[in-house]
Amino acid sequence: MEAERVELLSVVEDHYGGVVVSLENQEPVDSELFSSILEASMNNWKQQRKKGVWLKLPILHSNLVHTAVKAGFKYHHAEPEYLMLVRWIPETPDTFPANASHRVGVAVFVVNDKKEMLVVQEKSGVFGGTALWKMPTGVVNEGEDLCDGAIREVKEETGIETKFVELLAFRQSHKSFFGKSDLMFVCMLEPLSSDIQIQASEIEAAQWMPVEDYAAQPFVQEHEQFDFVAKICSSKLDGNYTGFSNVPTCTSSGKKTYLYLSNSDASLLLASKQD
Structure with missing residues (x-):
């Protein structure tokens, strides 16, 4: 008899060879069922040679924290509404960026x-x-x-x-x-x-x-x-x-931000921007 196929976790690939798992829009799930799904997903990611796994658990899914830790995940950071856990897959030093410092x-x-x-x-x-x-x-x-x-x-x-x-x-x-x-x-x-x-x-x-x-x-x-x-x-x-004035500008991705620079330089740049 063919073994029952276990569903895999939905992911979004990051830019560094890893995957991001978010349960934000998922209904509450039993921890034992989640353990099986997580194990199958990890095997799949290993076969795909993925590197890091980001697991975002909203507070609604706090019952799954222990299951994730048992599967080798560790805490990365927490916010009022969720906990982010991570696991590095290859046998190499992990390159997860540190939490805000x-x-x-x-x-x-x-x-x-x-x-x-x-x-x-x-x-x-x-x-x-x-x-x-x-x-x-x-x-x-x-x-x-x-x-x-x-x-x-x-x-x-x-x-x-x-x-x-x-x-x-x-x-x-x-x-x-x-x-x-x-x-x-x-x-x-x-x-x-x-x-x-x-x-x-x-x-x-x-x-x-x-x-x-x-x-x-x-x-x-x-x-x-x-x-x-x-x-x-x-x-x-x-x-x-002389301090630094705030000059409105944009990042390479188009987000509005401020560049702080000396008043004399700010005046010159703003003048050239208007020309």
Whole structure:
């Protein structure tokens, strides 16, 4: 009697000799049945000399995680709605790209025509309860440009409307949140309003403060990085520092993005673009 034919998992081939399996549009399946289907599929991929297998399990299929792990899969990354597992097939070192390695944040220098900067005191976090006046800071959302993230964070924390001026500096640190690296971009914004309305859940207080008073705070002077950023901001106001403007452009695949470059170069490129 002919053995019953086991169906195979549907896949999309990636660009590197591997396959991507997604169960997003599948009904819940029994783990034992899935084990048989996965085993048959793995044998098929081995015969086809496939390299890596990406297995995307939506939260609806969380019962299949143990089955996949028993079949040699390991975790790659997780999002609120799914878990991505991977398995390398050949007897060679795997070349799966690592999961995202950095968190991206912004520290925002908002300064008015009186050379007063927008500062806040936070209710919680590292600086909660310290009475330190600091720049508004926050994390850039997934799919959000730096310039837009900076504008949003200021609006959320203080109610101030702004427009992006320049990227002044950035720093990279390691072994930070969940062991990942951290990128913090210092952005300069111009205020379009002046009346402060604080985000009561996170912000204790906010005000406009002379830049020199901010820089004179003992904490700022005693901590090199804060002192350095304060000096950069002061130099910018004195006309002795040039940051990077955001120039709209497109990637090779046609996606809209921003290129950050010095103001003089940005002006030349935009002028040539208009000619």
